[in-house]
Amino acid sequence: MNRTDVLIAIAEVAQTGGASAPEDAISQLAMIIDDLELSHAGAEHVMEMLLRIAACLWNLQQERMRL
Numbered sequence: 001m002n003r004t005d006v007l008i009a010i011a012e013v014a015q016t017g018g019a020s021a022p023e024d025a026i027s028q029l030a031m032i033i034d035d036l037e038l039s040h041a042g043a044e045h046v047m048e049m050l051l052r053i054a055a056c057l058w059n060l061q062q063e064r065m066r067l
Contacts, residue, residue, distance in 0.1 A: 023061055026058060026061070029050050033047055
């Protein structure tokens with residue numbers, strides 16, 4: 001899948017109600033990060049990107065809880 005296809009797929013999942021709740025998404029990202037094989041080339045970069053995504057979701061969840 002190229003980036004455009006991925007973005008379209010993300011939008012379709014969101015529009016059909018298939019998106020995870022933020023707390024579930026954070027947990028799912030934690031599982032993916034835990035399963036990363038850091039000895040593979042580029043895995044640390046992928047881990048950093050996933051951590052940033054998880055942090056974004058964390059912030060959104062915290063904002064949601066304040067409302």
